[in-house]
Amino acid sequence: MKQYQVFLLHIYVYKCFIPNGSILVTRDYSISAKNHENYDIIITGGGMVGTTLACALANNRKLECKKILLLESGKQFEYKFEEKYSNRVVALNQQTRTLLSSIGAWQHIKATRYCTVQKMQVWDACSDAMIVFNEDYLTKEIAYIVENDLLLHAVNKQLIDKENVNVIYNSKVENIKLPKTLEENAEIQLQDGTKYKAKLLIGADGVNSLVRQTMGTQYVKWDYNQMAIVATLKLSEPTENIVAWQRFLPAGPIALLPLTNCLSSLVWSLPTTEAKRLLKVSEEEFVDSINNALWKVYPKDGIVESGMRALQQLLEGLSLQTGVVKQLQPSVSAIIERSRAAFPLQFGHSVSYIQTGTVLVGDAAHRVHPLAGQGVNLGFGDVTVLVQLLAEAVINGASLGDMTYLRKYETLRQRYNVPIMFTIDALHRLYKGTAAPVVLARSLGLQLTNAIPVIKKALIEHASGQIGNR
């Protein structure tokens, strides 16, 4: 026994001189790489969220020993800088920017282009109600408008340097086998027959997630029977373009997000038939429809008007803010050629995000209406929290697939995501109608929210992801 102890001690001293325990890692692969290639983490889906996740995992010092595989079904993404703006943009909140900065991707975006939103004006077409966020520019930026392609490129650029991440493009997943216990591995087979194994499988494979389907978790979804039209717009006259505009129309909200002083990006939710029609009409007619949607005066209901006046008087009596000066929305002069596109709008939420050794992030777990520009931010929020918890699992010596940590992820994310998702859904429903009581209720609500600074501040903070993560 004593000799054995001495022997052990000898090994121990020997290992001390091998940095990062690399001898163990090599051993790991040589033992069980018979017909599977072994990884610690496999991420399916190399979109914005999946790629950022791979990068953030590799970037975390507590996870730097983990071997990561990123599977992307599309071909390798080549970014070519064009003067012309892409029609697909995202509005990133402060928290997402922090995440991108932490993995070093923000510097590339900064060096290329993005636009800061410093103020947001939301108003109702059917009444005078409106709300302005950050009208005094006291807080920092509300959001950052970045093109999807540029964002993905920036993250990819950071990912290239990560030695422990392997990316396989054009990889069509054929079959997934999820682990039932902690001791098992998740197994994934591609159409070309190659197989991979990992302790943790992360599904970042979007709305129709195969990982989610394999999990067999309940997925709540409904169709809004709406499509969102996106386009890049030229403004009639150059302005200091720092405001995000959103007008609630009976048919759906129209939003303009700033790109440059004379360009804005359009996100316009419309009933499917109307959206399809607008995709086909001439560009002139399309521009007219946009201006109409931004400016058209809708008949105002007498009840709503008097209700709003009463509230106005009440607020004045309480010496609360009665409505800031409404800034006039811009007009559109033209659209950038061939920048029109549309995509269907759905609500979807996976009842469970996790299972032993399996976890869903981003659109695979939740999908929202774009009216608040929150979809991608929820996905990036998932990334931030998941990375933190996996790092915690590692330093606690737990397996990456340990439900203790995955459950924490699910709890934290659902507690944050679900209220946002249902608020957005409720807003959509609230603003769909034109019936006087509904209009009155929402107008009073909006006006009150605008007048009470505490609520407004809480709203901004929640939308920028500052709270709710711990």
Place this chain on the structure above:
Amino acid sequence: MRTIKSLSLRPISTGFTLRNRLSEQIQEITQCDPQKKPTVDPITVEHHSRLSNKWWNVNGELRALHALNSLRVQFVRDGLANVGFKVECPYLPLKGIKILDVGCGGGILSEPLARIGADVTGIDASSELITAAKEHAALDPSLDGKLNYIETVIEDFAPDNKETFNAILASEVIEHVNDKELFLKYCISTVKPGGSIFLTTINKTLSSWLGGIIAAENVLKLIPKGTHDWNKFITPAEMQSLLETCIPSWLQNKINSWNVLQSFKERVVLDNFNSDKLRASRGKEKTFNPFIN
């Protein structure tokens, strides 16, 4: 209950009496039945051995122990950090630390500690559990060479391994032990001067009886019936007096304890009473201590 009472009523011992009593006891052991170990309760060992195939089912009978892991590992990491251990490798925060896990069972706590870099020796009286622990550890190649399980009891193990470990750990064990004082003395003898001792156990309170035994074993069936004997539970005060008899300068050593209510269990966690003061006390008693010489 009676045992603990008599223990806590004993006067705080000096180095001299410690030596005397210990050597007497050791003599007693060797003279009496060699199979009979004073710290081991054969019924408990048998009870836990029966669970050997369920040890690693995270949703099974031992889920409470699994659930405690994040807390326990953090406890060890923080404890070592508090006495000045510097983490050099962020993902192997215990790299270079030699740990003895007394009463390791199926290795629920030994494995994570080995996974974060510690060289762990796990000992347990049950051969079934040691086998289960070895089998499970073999499933993870990264644990290779970091874990050493031995079927033995502390009174057999300690004499050959004096002052060997940077830290020793008796997690959820002392409430199953017969002769707690002897158990602790043997445990302490394996620690290097200045090393750390981590003890976690269930508190002896009304709520631990209601929650830990009545509710968890009989009503909710969270843990198997007969796992715990409330009479063998120990309160922080009893633990402190026990440690006072084991370490002569105990009163000068700082004791951090906190209570955590988790999984219907009220626990007492006793931290590190170690570092310089222990070293100093060890230095003083050196000539008298049978374990050191």
